Amino acid sequence: MQVVKIYTTAVCPYCVRAKQILKAKGVAQIEEIRIDTDPEQRMKMMEITGRRTVPQIFIGQTHVGGCDDLVALDGQGGLLPLLNAA
Numbered sequence: 001m002q003v004v005k006i007y008t009t010a011v012c013p014y015c016v017r018a019k020q021i022l023k024a025k026g027v028a029q030i031e032e033i034r035i036d037t038d039p040e041q042r043m044k045m046m047e048i049t050g051r052r053t054v055p056q057i058f059i060g061q062t063h064v065g066g067c068d069d070l071v072a073l074d075g076q077g078g079l080l081p082l083l084n085a086a
Helices: 013-024 039-049 067-075 079-084
Strands: 004-008 030-034 056-059 062-065
Touching: 004 013, 004 039, 013 030, 013 067, 030 039, 039 056, 039 062, 056 067, 062 067, 067 079
Parallel strands: 004 030
Antiparallel strands: 004 056, 056 062
């Protein structure tokens, strides 16, 4: 299973929802990067993604986007193949 990395904040309901979806799909470990406690990581996230909002979700090297993007990917049947890609 691919490594999943999520840029989050403590009080973000979309971050919580995204993590719930991923765990329901069998993701046991999520690397969570809290940008509310680490301003340097916030800048890095913005440089990499061009976005300011959280969550920003990466599966392996693929930038999925935010929670709505994750839900859309799952709805199109693309989430599990991406998670299980070698």
